[in-house]
Amino acid sequence: MAAALVLRNGQAAPLSRLPVLGAEEFRGAVLEAVGAGARLSALFARPKAAGLLAALADDERGTVSLLGMEPAGSYPALTPDCPQAHLFEREIFEQSGVRPQGHPWLKPVRFPPKEGSVCGMMDYFRVDGEEVHEVAVGPVHAGVIEPGHFRFQCHGENVRHLEISLGYQHRGAERALTGGPDRRTVHYMETLAGDSTVGHAWAGCQALEALGKMEAPPRAAVLRGVALELERVANHIGDLGALAGDVGFLPTQSYCGRLRGDVLNATALLCGNRFGRGLLRPGGVTQDADAARAKDLLDRLEDIGRDTASAVGLLWDSPSVTGRFEETGTVSLEDCRRLGLVGVAARACGLNRDVRRDLPFGVYRYAMIPVSSWHAGDVFGRAQVRWLEVQRSLQFIRELLESLPGGSLRREPPGLSPEHAAVSLIEGWRGEICHVALTGAEGRFSAYKVADPSFHNWFGLALALRGQQISDFPLCNKSFNLSYCGFDL
Amino acid sequence: MRPELLHLPLALFCAPLLPGIINRVKAFFAGRCGPSVFQPYRDLLKLLRKGAVFSRTATWVFRAGPLASLVCAAAALALLPLGGLPALVCFPGDIVLFAYVLALGRFCTVAAALDTGSAFEGMGASREVWFAALAEPALLLGLAAMARQGGELSLTGLYGSLEPAVLLAPGGPALLLVAAALLIITLAENSRIPFDDPDTHLELTMIHEVMVLDHSGPDFGLIQYAAALRLWLLGALAAGLLLPVRTGRPWLDLTAGLCGLCAVALFTGVVESVMARLRLTRVSQLLAAAAAFSVLALMLVRGAP
Numbered sequence: 001m002a003a004a005l006v007l008r009n010g011q012a013a014p015l016s017r018l019p020v021l022g023a024e025e026f027r028g029a030v031l032e033a034v035g036a037g038a039r040l041s042a043l044f045a046r047p048k049a050a051g052l053l054a055a056l057a058d059d060e061r062g063t064v065s066l067l068g069m070e071p072a073g074s075y076p077a078l079t080p081d082c083p084q085a086h087l088f089e090r091e092i093f094e095q096s097g098v099r100p101q102g103h104p105w106l107k108p109v110r111f112p113p114k115e116g117s118v119c120g121m122m123d124y125f126r127v128d129g130e131e132v133h134e135v136a137v138g139p140v141h142a143g144v145i146e147p148g149h150f151r152f153q154c155h156g157e158n159v160r161h162l163e164i165s166l167g168y169q170h171r172g173a174e175r176a177l178t179g180g181p182d183r184r185t186v187h188y189m190e191t192l193a194g195d196s197t198v199g200h201a202w203a204g205c206q207a208l209e210a211l212g213k214m215e216a217p218p219r220a221a222v223l224r225g226v227a228l229e230l231e232r233v234a235n236h237i238g239d240l241g242a243l244a245g246d247v248g249f250l251p252t253q254s255y256c257g258r259l260r261g262d263v264l265n266a267t268a269l270l271c272g273n274r275f276g277r278g279l280l281r282p283g284g285v286t287q288d289a290d291a292a293r294a295k296d297l298l299d300r301l302e303d304i305g306r307d308t309a310s311a312v313g314l315l316w317d318s319p320s321v322t323g324r325f326e327e328t329g330t331v332s333l334e335d336c337r338r339l340g341l342v343g344v345a346a347r348a349c350g351l352n353r354d355v356r357r358d359l360p361f362g363v364y365r366y367a368m369i370p371v372s373s374w375h376a377g378d379v380f381g382r383a384q385v386r387w388l389e390v391q392r393s394l395q396f397i398r399e400l401l402e403s404l405p406g407g408s409l410r411r412e413p414p415g416l417s418p419e420h421a422a423v424s425l426i427e428g429w430r431g432e433i434c435h436v437a438l439t440g441a442e443g444r445f446s447a448y449k450v451a452d453p454s455f456h457n458w459f460g461l462a463l464a465l466r467g468q469q470i471s472d473f474p475l476c477n478k479s480f481n482l483s484y485c486g487f488d489l
Numbered sequence: 490m491r492p493e494l495l496h497l498p499l500a501l502f503c504a505p506l507l508p509g510i511i512n513r514v515k516a517f518f519a520g521r522c523g524p525s526v527f528q529p530y531r532d533l534l535k536l537l538r539k540g541a542v543f544s545r546t547a548t549w550v551f552r553a554g555p556l557a558s559l560v561c562a563a564a565a566l567a568l569l570p571l572g573g574l575p576a577l578v579c580f581p582g583d584i585v586l587f588a589y590v591l592a593l594g595r596f597c598t599v600a601a602a603l604d605t606g607s608a609f610e611g612m613g614a615s616r617e618v619w620f621a622a623l624a625e626p627a628l629l630l631g632l633a634a635m636a637r638q639g640g641e642l643s644l645t646g647l648y649g650s651l652e653p654a655v656l657l658a659p660g661g662p663a664l665l666l667v668a669a670a671l672l673i674i675t676l677a678e679n680s681r682i683p684f685d686d687p688d689t690h691l692e693l694t695m696i697h698e699v700m701v702l703d704h705s706g707p708d709f710g711l712i713q714y715a716a717a718l719r720l721w722l723l724g725a726l727a728a729g730l731l732l733p734v735r736t737g738r739p740w741l742d743l744t745a746g747l748c749g750l751c752a753v754a755l756f757t758g759v760v761e762s763v764m765a766r767l768r769l770t771r772v773s774q775l776l777a778a779a780a781a782f783s784v785l786a787l788m789l790v791r792g793a794p
Contacts, residue, residue, distance in 0.1 A: 135608045135693075142690040157616075157769065246694075248686035249765040254519035320683065320765040328768070470612070471769040474691040 003029065004056070004065035005421070009359035012210040012422035013066075015438065020051060020068040023075035029067055030054050034082050038065065039340045041425065041434040042451045043078075043088035045096035047178060050447075052092065055423050055436050059358035064423045066436075074099035084340030087455060110167035110488055119167050120149045127153035127160050135470065139168050146484035154470055162465040162473070164458055169488040177448040181208060181282075181416070190277050193452055193486030198224070198231045199428025200450075200486075201280040203435040206361060208282040210422035211439055212413045216362070218405040220284035225363035226297075226400050227267065227276045227285075229393040232429035233304075234263035236386040236393075239481050240312055243383055246475045247324045255311035259304060266300050269293065284410030294401045305394045312387050325380035329464035329476035332377060341460045343431015343453045344389070345480055347373040348381035355427035369396045379479040416443040428453060430483065452486030495743070496571050501563070503747075504717040505529035507724065507754045511681075514758025529717065536710030544703060546606050554601025555704055555711040561594030562718040570648040571725055572746025573735040579645035584632040587644060588625065591678075591722070594715065595621055602700035609692050613699030616769070620684070620696065623776035624674050630783035631667040631674075635730070638664060638790040651733045660791030664730060666782040671727035673779040675753065677772070679720045682761040684772050694766075724753035 003019040021029060034040065038056040041064065045052050052069040069075065077100030078085035089100040091109045100106070111119040120139060132155050139147035147168040153161040177188055189204030190197045202224055209215060216224070241256025264274035271279035271287040279285055289297065315321050331341070336349035346353050354371040356364045372388035374381035416439050426433045431453030440446035461480045465473060509526035516523020543552065567577045568587045576583075599617055602610040632647075638660060641647045655661055677684045680697035692699050701712050728749025736742055767775060 133608065133611075135612065137693065142692060244765070246689075246691065247765040248682045248689065248761070250515060250519050250762050254521065318763075318765060320767070323771075324765050324768055469769050471694045473693050475694075 004033070004067050006063050006065050007421075007423055008062070009064060009355070009361050009423065009425045010206045010210050012213065012417060012420045014417075015419045015421050018053075018066055018068045018421060020070050023069060023072050026052065026054075026067060026069035027076050027078060030056065030078055030085075031081055033058070033065060033067075034084070040082070040084050040088065041423070041432065042436050042449050043085055043092070044436070044447075044449045045092045045098050046438065046447045047096075048446075049096070052098070053421075053436070053438075053447075053449075055434065057355075057359060057425065057432075057434075059353060062359050064359065064425065066421055066423065072098065074101050076101050077103040079103050083338045084456070087459065107165075108167065110170040112170060112172075119170075120165050122165065124151050124163050124165070125153070125161055127155075129155070131155055132160070137473075148484050150473075152465075152470055152473070157469050157471065159465045159468055159470050159473070162462045164462055166458070166484055166487050169485040171485075171489065173489040174448055174450055177450075178445050180445050180448070186281060190280075192450055192489065193454070193483040194275065195235055195483065196231070196428045196430065196433065196452070196486065198227045198276040198280060199426050199430075199433045200435075200452075201276070202228060202362070203424045203426040203428075203433045203450075205280050205282045206426065207422045207424040207435045207437040208413060208416070210424065211416040211420050211437060211443075212282070213417060214283065214411060214413060216284045217408050217411060219288075219407045220409050221362045222400050222404055223270070223285045223287075223289060223409075224280060225367070226289070226397050227270060227279055228426070228428075229369075229397045229400075230263060230267045230270070231276060233390050233393045233397075234260050234267065235429045235481075236390045237263060237308055237312075239478065240315065240383060240386055240390075242478050242481070243325070243379070243475070244315060244321065246478050247321055249315070249318065249321050252311050252315050252321075255307065259308050259311060262300065262304050262307075266297055266304070269297055269300070281410065283413040284408070286410070288409055289401070289404065294404060298398060298401055301394055301397060305391075308390060312390075315383070322380065324475070325383055326376070326378060328379045328472050329461075329468060329479060330376065330378040331460055331464045335463055336377065336460065339459055339463070340456055341431075342456045343427070344382055344385050344429075345457050345460050346431065347371065348385045349377035350375040355425045355432050359425050361424070361426060363400065367396070367399065369393070379475055382479040418443045430454060430481070430486075431457065450489055452483055452489070454482035454484075454487045457482050458487060494577070496569075496574055497566060497577055499743075500566050500569075500571070500718070500721050504721040505533060505714065507720045507750065508717055510751060510754040511758040511761065514755055515762050518759070518762030529713070533710050533714055536713065537707050539706035541704075541706035541708050544605055547604050547703070551601045551604040551703070552708070554597050554604075555701075555708040555715070557597035558594040559711045559715040559718070561590050561597065562715045562722065565590045565594075565722050566718060568644055569722055569725055570645045570729065571743065572729055572732070572749065573649055573651075573737075573742035574739060574746065575645040575649060579643045581642040581646075583643045583645075584636060584647070585629070588629050588632070591719070592621070592625060594719075598700055598712075601704075605703045607703065609699050609702060612693075613695060613697070613702075616696045617700060620677060620772060620776060623773055623780065624677050627670050627776060627780035627783050628674050630780065630787055631670045634667050634783060634786035634790050635664060637787065648729045649735070651730065652735045653733055656733060658791070660789055663786045663789035666786040666789070668727055668730045670779040670782040670786070671723065671730060672753075672756070673775060673782075675720070675723040675727055676757065676760065677776060677779075678723055679716065679757075681757050683764050683767045683775070686766050694769075720754075720757075721750065724750050728753050 033056045038058045041057040042055040051071040054067045056065045093106045135152040137150040139149045149165040151163045190201045192200040238260035244252035268274045424435045434451040436449040438447040570576045599614045602614040685696040732749040734745035
């Protein structure tokens, strides 16, 4: 692995230093790194048949290694020995036609528009047998949620296998980003997944800043941290309420619905938009929190913290709820590691993995936030991790706001260094958001790769359902609460 | 006018109030204002004015289902005494007819669900029958225990003779076990929490609601109405046992019976507000517990002197 281009999170390096290996050599190097504890943050085919590129995050060392593979029509697939590559390799085959030889099933990922391709129309895995039946759910669902198709192979009430087919919201975001940056770029970033506006915007800004060889001023870094944690708190509270709703537990559901709104309003107080749009821009942030506003924010967070504690406390105090959460949708630590799950889903399995600590970025380089994890890997674990993170994030926001550094909000970003590569990892509320940006000779993006945490985690949901009751699917699904549009891009 | 003649029209007219009260209680616990208690009437009127959509694969079984289940519920209502008031029709052994008219209504709903051929509805039908098979013995054995204690074989006779003295007689307190069983059955048969969540939109978790997904317009209105009647039916059984006011003055008895029904609705609302749903596999255990209560009561009652 000595050959790899080793970067810190949010650092750029000239592409000339990127090792470009032969297919066999590339496979060996990736497997060796994964065997040594690294995980695949991104693996993609560079546009215009420029070969493959793998970004391997090493949590122990706090580095990201980039490995290139020379252009080829096919290569020996990583998936048989490294299951976390399975979706990346299907994506590579779909986008570039480069065939991973030996991949178990190169199903479509997003059904990009072309002749004869209809979203969701493909061969599904089937279980045969006397009493086996198939239940198809979606893509249009009963609630106000995004479209996705789920196929269950059931034996009575038990699920033998769940297959998830997405792609209904494929917008071609990565393709649209290539050739940038331009005036639309940051707006694309903010809307990659609407509930992770701050996370994706930060990942994009950090990539741009890395390529421009600059950093956001300290005050901006702190405000970005506040916005990211507010986003986390809002979504986690919303999820806890939705989990309560899925088991029909009214009190927490109702109060969390309101409290999520309060946190979103706190974000609006900071920047004028409930989801944090327009706050992060390359080079810094656009809105300041003066003393009065910071004080107002702190007061509101005080109330939110107290109300949330009582609303969520009801969950843990109700045996009917904990009985429903425990041992539902369990993912084993081993499966979690092999699949490369990230974020809340991984920490709930006991995998102590958090980009904010392992590969710190922005304000997290100077301020520590404790990592919250649980051991069980079930719905209860994922709910518990969310609650722990809500409390720690609120505390963290308080600390940040009480020691806001002075100085400017934004530096004008210079042009991007040509022929460079940058990796930007952000711990969004769902998990690791990975942006990889490569620039061409004119300092424009020659490739822009986005890996939303949902991309890693959807298969975890499929595994969590194995051997479970089909009636538990909505609860398991909510406990992961993955993004459809973040996956579909 | 004889008040027992009043009961049937009263039940037919007032049954939708019960879900209205439940929703109001739930709203109170959730800190909302909530819809008016008359909202179910508005919903029914709205549904009755709408058109209905029928699947091309569905036959007359599907179309007949809602009406059949409503007729069954109304027929059971004719057998039901409210508090101390006699039922419209009564004869020895009508407790068996009561239980099986309700079962017939369920059969019609299930047959209509299976007729659609949809995976969801088949799943719901299978669940409904699974739980009904467990709830039915609990109901019948509970009524049998009451029959043994009261020495009567008709619902009217049973509830008419049910005075506080009967409950305090030797073996009488065992009837409280029957009351517990009846409350559990009321919640289960009316797809309330902790058995089912009437408010959920998640098809995969539903029991009763998923069976009626394909019904629309007036048909769905009939189903909603029949559901309100079923709540009235089973609620009246539980309330009549727990509130044995038999003054002999029909108007007072009627009022007491109505108060009992409101109390059951309040109880249901409170349960729904403070409890989560059970895991589907646990539902059968709770129903088995209800059956166990009934069996225990049957063994403990002393029988009429």
